[in-house]
Amino acid sequence: MEDLHFYRRLSIAPMLDYTDRHERYFLRMLSRNILLYSEMITAPALLHGEPERFLRHHPAEHPVALQLGGSHPQNLALCAKMGEDAGYSEINLNCGCPSDRVQSGSFGACLMKEAALVGECISAMQAAVKIPVTIKTRIGIDHDDSWEFFLDFIETTGRAGCDTYIIHARKAWLKGLSPKENREVPPLNYEFVFRLKALKPHLNISINGGVRTLAQTKELLQKLDGVMIGREAYENPWMLREADAEIYGKENPGWKTRKQLLEAFFPYVEEQLKDGCPLNIITRHLFGLFNGLPGARTYRRILSEKASKAGADLRVLKEAMNAVEEQVL
Ligand SMILES: Cc1cc2nc3c(=O)[nH]c(=O)nc-3n(C[C@H](O)[C@H](O)[C@H](O)COP(=O)(O)O)c2cc1C
Known part of the structure; x- marks a missing residue:
């Protein structure tokens, strides 16, 4: 099996209610190489709910990452271990989702304001598993949208051991916008992501937000390590049919229709x-x-x-x- 960073060149975004195991199995038929992400599963749901149901997936889905939501280091460490034992290839911490439900549980995008705590979560999870632990985040939240704020978040969590980031290249407003509006209203700012990669070339950086074609993906890969696509892959899965050749230099599955x-x-x-x-x-x-x-x-x-x-x-x-x-x- 190739290194996970190879597959990360193109990944499919975690999407609650969308990227369940059936969707992931279907997308896998379109590309043998794309890195798939689960929907976000919160640590309390996993610890107090039905873990088998939440973690269930088909062997054909691999490589597949488990996205967790939470902010309690030890609980996240337990969940990361459950994910590793269930066979996931990566654990990703959600620091980008702005819904009210998520904020009340103190996870998601509000964690951008708590970089030190996120660092503790990363260290605890990394100590519990051998698979990579990564972060998906925004470029800012509310009025904390400066380059310095974004860089401080990356550097603080980087010192704690994170070296792989997926960055949804727009900020989130925690109040006043619905989650859907928060995926559309704040403007995309790819420049922050390019600048980060140029400044920290040792980090593995994927960009997310607004990517709709494989051509656009290839162009972004000139500057970055990975591209994550969400809505377009869900709404128009056929766009992925040539991803194996175009993005990975491998053979396509060859679907004619x-x-x-x-x-x-x-x-x-x-x-x-x-x-x-x-x-x-x-x-x-x-x-x-x-x-x-x-x-x-x-x-x-x-x-x-x-x-x-x-x-x-x-x-x-x-x-x-x-x-x-x-x-x-
Ligand atoms: C229906 C839906 C559910 C989402 N759920 C999650 C989630 O569980 N975790 C997460 O990090 N992002 C979630 N997102 C955000 C996506 O992962 C992605 O960051 C966003 O859609 C921007 O990428 P796109 O422009 O390619 O769609 C969700 C997006 C949508 C549309």
Whole structure:
């Protein structure tokens, strides 16, 4: 297996309610190399909930990183160990999510104001596991949006042992903006990220925010170690089909059509249905697959009307797929 930094050249962002194990399995079919991230799992949920359910993933997903939310060093260390034992390749600490729910638990973006505490969390987790422990963060929060503030956060956590950062290149407002607005309203500032890499070339730096194409990814990789894509990969997964060749210099999986890809996903869907998973839990991730093709709207309508009905099975997905007209490339 290659070094994790190789796979990190292109990663898929952690997205709550989106990047669950079904979505990750599906994206893995589009690229054997992209680094996948779990949804954020909070330390209290993992320690007091059902860890097997939260940590469950398919061996085919690898390499896959577990993102944790929390700010209690010892609890995070316990969770990191649980993640390592479950087979994850990396533990990532969320220092970038601005939702109210997250702030009340004192984790996510508000941790940018507590760099020393984040450093303690990193050290505790690193002492507990052998796999890499990384940070995903913003470039600032509220009025703390200067270069000096950002650099101090990186240097403080760096001294604690973190050497790999994924940076969502916009600041977050902790009050007044919804999480969705916080992904759109504060302007992107890639310059801060370029400047950081130029100043600290020994750090592994991935950039995140607003990347929509493999061409853009390749351009950013001229200056940085990695690019993380969130919404575009979710809404338009087909954009990843040539990632293995374009980004990694490897062979693409070679899907000729989206239908061919979807058909290859059917056995997984059947396996999950047999295991008691409702169809719509899987198909909700497939809405964007045929975007732009004739029949895509009917495809989505069939899925939204029928996939959540009791007993819905693969026939619904096939019926939806058959509504799409697709040319062979
Ligand atoms: C629905 C949704 C859920 C998200 N959940 C998380 C999360 O659990 N942890 C996290 O660090 N970021 C989360 N994010 C932020 C993304 O990881 C990413 O930083 C952001 O979407 C910007 O990247 P993009 O422009 O490529 O989408 C979420 C984003 C979306 C759209």
